Amino acid sequence: MPKSSTDKRHFIIVAALIAISTVVLDWLLRTVLPLPVQASLEAMTVDWLIGLHLLLISFLFSLVVVFMLYGLFVFRKRDGDEEDGEHFHGHTTLEIAWTVIPLLLVLVFGFIAMNALADITRSESDEVTVQVTGFQWAWRFDYPEGFSSQELVLPVNRRVRLEMTATDVIHSFWVPEFRVKQDLVPGMTTTLRFTPVEVGEYKVRCAELCGLSHWSMLAPVRVVEEAEYRQWLQEKTAGLDPALVQGESASTE
Amino acid sequence: MSLLSLGIVRGLIGQLVGTAGGMALTMLIRLMLGLPAWKEEPVWVVGLILGGIGFLIGVGAVSDWFKWMKGIETPLHHGPPADKPAWTRYFGVDYNHKVIGIQYAVTGLVMLIIGGSFAVIFRTELARSGLQFLTANQFNSFLGMHGWAALFGIFISIGGMANYLVPLMLGAEDMAFPRLNAFAYWLNVPAIVMLLGAVYFGWDAGWTVYPPLSTKGPVGFQFLFYAVFFLGMSSILGSLNLLVTIFRMRPPGMSLFRMPIFCWAIVATSLIQLTATQLIGMSFLMLSVERVLGMGFFDPAKGGTPILFQHLFWFYSHPAVYVWVLPGLGIISEILPVFSRKPLFGYRWIALSSVAIALVGFLVWGHHMFVSGYSDYLRVPFMISTMLVAVPTGVKFFSWLGTIWGGKISFPTPMLFVLGAISVFLIGGLSGPILATVPTDLHLHDSYFVVGHFHATIFGGFVFPFFAAIYYWYPKITGRMYDERLGKLHFWIMTPGFWLQSIGQMSVGVMGMRRRIADYDPALGIEPGHILITIAGFAIAFSILLMIYNLFHSADVGELAGANPWRSRSPEWQIPSPVPEHSYASPITVVGEPYDYGLAGSTYIRMAPASAGHD
Numbered sequence: 001m002p003k004s005s006t007d008k009r010h011f012i013i014v015a016a017l018i019a020i021s022t023v024v025l026d027w028l029l030r031t032v033l034p035l036p037v038q039a040s041l042e043a044m045t046v047d048w049l050i051g052l053h054l055l056l057i058s059f060l061f062s063l064v065v066v067f068m069l070y071g072l073f074v075f076r077k078r079d080g081d082e083e084d085g086e087h088f089h090g091h092t093t094l095e096i097a098w099t100v101i102p103l104l105l106v107l108v109f110g111f112i113a114m115n116a117l118a119d120i121t122r123s124e125s126d127e128v129t130v131q132v133t134g135f136q137w138a139w140r141f142d143y144p145e146g147f148s149s150q151e152l153v154l155p156v157n158r159r160v161r162l163e164m165t166a167t168d169v170i171h172s173f174w175v176p177e178f179r180v181k182q183d184l185v186p187g188m189t190t191t192l193r194f195t196p197v198e199v200g201e202y203k204v205r206c207a208e209l210c211g212l213s214h215w216s217m218l219a220p221v222r223v224v225e226e227a228e229y230r231q232w233l234q235e236k237t238a239g240l241d242p243a244l245v246q247g248e249s250a251s252t253e
Numbered sequence: 254m255s256l257l258s259l260g261i262v263r264g265l266i267g268q269l270v271g272t273a274g275g276m277a278l279t280m281l282i283r284l285m286l287g288l289p290a291w292k293e294e295p296v297w298v299v300g301l302i303l304g305g306i307g308f309l310i311g312v313g314a315v316s317d318w319f320k321w322m323k324g325i326e327t328p329l330h331h332g333p334p335a336d337k338p339a340w341t342r343y344f345g346v347d348y349n350h351k352v353i354g355i356q357y358a359v360t361g362l363v364m365l366i367i368g369g370s371f372a373v374i375f376r377t378e379l380a381r382s383g384l385q386f387l388t389a390n391q392f393n394s395f396l397g398m399h400g401w402a403a404l405f406g407i408f409i410s411i412g413g414m415a416n417y418l419v420p421l422m423l424g425a426e427d428m429a430f431p432r433l434n435a436f437a438y439w440l441n442v443p444a445i446v447m448l449l450g451a452v453y454f455g456w457d458a459g460w461t462v463y464p465p466l467s468t469k470g471p472v473g474f475q476f477l478f479y480a481v482f483f484l485g486m487s488s489i490l491g492s493l494n495l496l497v498t499i500f501r502m503r504p505p506g507m508s509l510f511r512m513p514i515f516c517w518a519i520v521a522t523s524l525i526q527l528t529a530t531q532l533i534g535m536s537f538l539m540l541s542v543e544r545v546l547g548m549g550f551f552d553p554a555k556g557g558t559p560i561l562f563q564h565l566f567w568f569y570s571h572p573a574v575y576v577w578v579l580p581g582l583g584i585i586s587e588i589l590p591v592f593s594r595k596p597l598f599g600y601r602w603i604a605l606s607s608v609a610i611a612l613v614g615f616l617v618w619g620h621h622m623f624v625s626g627y628s629d630y631l632r633v634p635f636m637i638s639t640m641l642v643a644v645p646t647g648v649k650f651f652s653w654l655g656t657i658w659g660g661k662i663s664f665p666t667p668m669l670f671v672l673g674a675i676s677v678f679l680i681g682g683l684s685g686p687i688l689a690t691v692p693t694d695l696h697l698h699d700s701y702f703v704v705g706h707f708h709a710t711i712f713g714g715f716v717f718p719f720f721a722a723i724y725y726w727y728p729k730i731t732g733r734m735y736d737e738r739l740g741k742l743h744f745w746i747m748t749p750g751f752w753l754q755s756i757g758q759m760s761v762g763v764m765g766m767r768r769r770i771a772d773y774d775p776a777l778g779i780e781p782g783h784i785l786i787t788i789a790g791f792a793i794a795f796s797i798l799l800m801i802y803n804l805f806h807s808a809d810v811g812e813l814a815g816a817n818p819w820r821s822r823s824p825e826w827q828i829p830s831p832v833p834e835h836s837y838a839s840p841i842t843v844v845g846e847p848y849d850y851g852l853a854g855s856t857y858i859r860m861a862p863a864s865a866g867h868d
Contacts, residue, residue: 057683077661088659110633
């Protein structure tokens, strides 16, 4: 076992251990952090970015912990040895390196994330628009066709725009399967866009503490085929005064 | 000896009298205005304010200043009170920074235990899905109380470390303003009384008390607002005192870059506390005034906006996170070289990285608001500025590795806790950028992932280092050694327990567990995770009880420690343990670098011959 702190063999061993540890840890993190079903286009972008982060976390965690554990083991005090360690104060080149490299990494990650953000918040021309109102402790979904619903029904593979507000306190719209979240604030309208890609039943869960029954502020979300969606719209609008039914053609085709 | 001779008893009576007087005064004024005498909010608010003042008068924290106004000179009394048992000085106004440091640290520990106990209670509730023994209302109150009691504990414990250590490390007789120091400590006690009142009356908006939720609901909110206001005043005055002490009272030869590194951490911390605490004081006052007088700062119906509060709150509360962790990181840098027997690697880089974290910390508050509904263009700048915090933090981690590398490392309990702190703070730090990145935050925001990240940051940056500091300076404070076996047992239960808890919290968060919910949906598959988190929580709580037992027990039966059991170069270890009333028999001069372990024949300080005397 090499003794001197500058012996090259230390660094070769540590580098190998870090590489192994990174791979193992990355696998482990993906196992203990299981993401829900990817039910929207945004989920794919977000999950890809989460994966990138997990890889970086695995590497940096390994870098520090493997170095530390290796150092603690190799440079541990032996019984009866009362001497001090080696005397050096620092290394300016190293300090500059571990300042500049993380700085560059931040800029690269910032750039990637900025593009991803632009992608998942983009608007499209034929969006399905629903007005969402949050109140203590339920949700209401108003469709432009002129009716209100207790459940949010959306056609698959169409861009959705939610125009949201709250009547009493702040709430937050979160469907974990869609990976996006947005607060609903009294006195203003906030917007959330996403594109559901998986037919299925989900729940919107209020993510901002809103008082007594915050924990049970849920509403069903159904993503259905386009044809079924139109049929549902027809059923909902059947009994309505035709004069109130606006924008049907705009929002369904 | 009568109970009334204890300052704290007189203070509590003063608070009671002040509160009752304030309430009576308000009711009287209301009657004179022709209004019904009782209205909960205004009556309590005036009572709370006058109660706090009543405490400070009763305890005697302002007596000297009143006497000065009347032209009476008051000598700076040092030493235990003449006609009372020595322990009573810890329960009244005392100007010795070591007594105040102990007062702070013990009060802080008590508050941490209270805060932790609330967590244990609602964690037990969360072990299984379904509401078992708490109502949703109790759950929400306990949740907010866990947050604020723990935060009180953190602020006050940091006050303890800083007050006890900084003057000793500078070789100073005391803090720059001993009376202000005592005043700043005693502000905390009425604040704690108000905080406990808050949980009695209840409040249900978590520790962040976002309006409009916090402008409705029980009067407990007002108790919280003024508790935090008094605590904040203590922070501001305490940090002012520390800055003056560090900048004006260093011994000859101790340039800024030759201070023990902990002092640098305290400089950075105090800069934040001195300049940012006003913001939370103001935002809580605005909430209080909105509730009492109906001024619509945050009420859209009256032209206000709820988002304004979030800006004001986080402009302080994000930098406050660095107030909680920077002293802990300073403790890590302070203790690592001693047990590695090596100089601190990159002293200047570590010192300046603390200042850099403090400064960048002022520019990142918006990352708490990515989904709040503020203007979209703010998201990217706050994302980048937040990620920049990783740079100075990384400098610290790598410099710590450099400190270990090539040392002769031993592993007594304080060193174990320092290493545990590094590993836990690493988990907290590395789980940060994924929250700073807007797209991934859209999923993780307000989920349990944030809870995991935050607790890892605070345990790694504050709790573990604080425990390291307690074990490390215990022999200096008491003159006796703690029980090493119990200390190690504490470490080996708490550290794996905490890793498990963190990973568990992040795991259920990713799967869809929201923050601050009294019950959860087992369909998400998160119940096994919650059982694990709860077990880990209990393990942590048990290990902390071991420490408390150790601290009490060893004070009586521990081995005598001697002046310098760790062979440290720092000034406080060159004087007897426990530290004498006037710490240094003679002034010290700095003649070398603080961490020159391994350089034969070098010393850090020299003590003048005892005859030199004070100037």
